[in-house]
Amino acid sequence: MDVRWWEAVAVDVDDLRQLLDPSEVRRRLGAAVFDRVAGPGGPATRDRIHLSPGPRWFAADRPVRRVHGDAAMFIGGLRALLLQSLHPVAMAAVAGHSDYRADPWGRLQRTSTFLAVTTFGTASDAAGAVDRVRGIHTRISGTTRDGTPYRADDPHLLEWVHLAEVDSFLHCHQRYGTTRLSPAEQDGYVADTARVAAELGVPDPPTTVAGLAARLAAFRPELRGTPEAREAARFLLLTPPLPAPARVPYAAIAAAAVASLPAWTRLPLRLPLLPVTERTAVRLAGHGITGAIRWLLPPARQSA
Incomplete structure (x- = not known):
């Protein structure tokens, strides 16, 4: 019998053992998820953000670091996009100038990098990220379907985007985060995010x-469902470009995001309202998916 054949079988068995090892499964799946969220250069970018020496805008004990470093941000980010779409002028700007349909992962990667840099990066890197975003905003303008002119650097539109993000991130952290913030810490989180918002204009x-x-309540008269908003909701919730194995986990994120929206948002976006299911099965799925993400993506190392 050919000894080399047995040697080949032994090597294949060893490779199979390695592939089925829980730590290897975790590493491979975690790398795949992180690549989607942060892009191919994600590990190097993460190390630069977290390990570069220098002063930060936010100290290690600030609430913004707890919120933005938690897996609940996956649900909060999707909720924010759905809520933001209800402002017809803001949604027209996104529909007219964003590449969220053609390159949704690229847009996610740019957004996640901006949040990471301003939350965890050095003060100089955070200021540079803000300057780049402000520069992009100055070049975006247009008109809505009904002829209303808009500019992406309009302070009123910037305020709406900020409010929807902060409300969504905080709400989903309180529901799905590892540990809830106290009332004082919740105020601290809103104050932390105000620092970045003021820098953005x-x-x-x-x-x-x-x-x-x-401030959110003051925007209610301006909000409504538009064809662009409903199209964005359908794309984000039903037809995102995902490989088959990712569809079930993403469905849990999407369901949790919708369930966390205020009831008044459902009709304008043509989204279902199922109170009992949302309080039981959907909430359980939301905790399950955020727990799985935490297992796959351990916390980043921090600069001393």
């Missing part, structure tokens, strides 16, 4: 949860 951003709620 938002006038007098709110610094407390009560202030955030009041």
